[in-house]
Amino acid sequence: MTSLTERAEQHANGTAPAAPAVPMYTAPPAGEPLPYLDFEDNEAYPTPEMVPVHIAWLRVRHDVRSVAKSDQHKEKDRNTGREYVKYNFRGIESALNAFGPATLRHGVNVLAVDMTTSYRDTTSSRNNKMREATIVTTWQIIGPMGDSLPLLKSAGESLDSGDKGTAKAQSLALRALLFNTGMIPTGDPEPEAAHVERGEAPVRSANDYRDEIVNPKTSLGRLEQISYELGNARMLHVLVTNEHGDEETLDALGMRHYQERKAQLEGGAS
Structure with a gap:
């Protein structure tokens, strides 16, 4: 087993051994889930191809394709007590479900290497005591050959009345990294596809x-x-x-x- 430094020197002198031939992975059609990865079955889980990190990350993006806004934020109507959907969004679970299998398959690691936090006490619109957590995380994306993309940063912010504010902000920072760096679309229609004229919305009767x-x-x-x-x-x-x-x-x-x-x-x- 050679170290990263030794492998880098071998590549520089042209003496690095050729990468072993491994079966190429064919991504499923867009919209279909990735197959279950069985770590005990080498045929079902082939060794990632030894390619530079920017190629491996491109293949991850190719597998993920798009992630829809399938999560729903619900609130209760104060007059009727019924729940209604206020808006749809893409949560951290959607991000992990999409990127987790793809990064494993292509030998990509996403690591948090530094984190800066700040906190302040505040109150909600209903005058409940809350704590705001803001986190700026520095990430390293490492490919199957040990090389990495330039360090990337993303921020997350949350409000919480208990002790979950830091975890929420960390999740939001990771979600921002994956979706923004992966440039993953929602698959929704273009907002400007329809012609909209400015003006006050008419009051419905x-x-x-x-x-x-x-x-x-x-x-x-x-x-x-x-x-x-x-x-x-x-x-x-x-x-x-x-x-x-x-x-x-x-x-x-x-x-x-x-x-x-x-x-x-x-x-x-x-």
């Missing part, structure tokens, strides 16, 4: 919301979002004429249709 609620094509997620919009517009208790010709508040109408469609979906799944 109660009847507009009623028509959308009773439309059988309106999804459960959209019904949750409508409840949030109605709460912000203070329209939850506005009376409208429902599909049966009776008067009903928008809140009650939305809740009824949400429960009916949810029951239909659960009944169909069973």
Whole structure:
């Protein structure tokens, strides 16, 4: 076993032994998960090809391709108590699930080599005591031959009422490194693909919301979002004429249709 220095000298003098031939890995089609890696089975888990780190990292990117915003941040409506999806995002688990198998397959290590932290006490919008953690991490990406990319930095910031702030900020710094350095797209359509004119958004009427609620094509997620919009517009208790010709508040109408469609979906799944 030779050291990194000895191997570097061998490459410089041209006396380095030729890398052993190993089977080339063929990445699965985009969107399909990578196969399970069995460390006990050398055929299922071939030795990574001895290539420079920038080539190995390029192959990692080729395997990952894209990671969708499949994680959801949910909040409760203060008026109805129902949960709704506020926004979608790509969390640290999505990053690790995508990059973990690919970096193993191509012999790439991602190591944190330095970390700078800062903390401050603050309060939330509800006047709860919180602690803000900010972490700047220096990373080293090492390839299968022992060479590495230039040192990279990424930052993470979190708010927490307990002792998890540092771990959250570390996770965010790692997520930023993987997605930004990997230049991994979400697969979402281009934001500017549709023509949008500047101007104030028109205020929707109660009847507009009623028509959308009773439309059988309106999804459960959209019904949750409508409840949030109605709460912000203070329209939850506005009376409208429902599909049966009776008067009903928008809140009650939305809740009824949400429960009916949810029951239909659960009944169909069973």
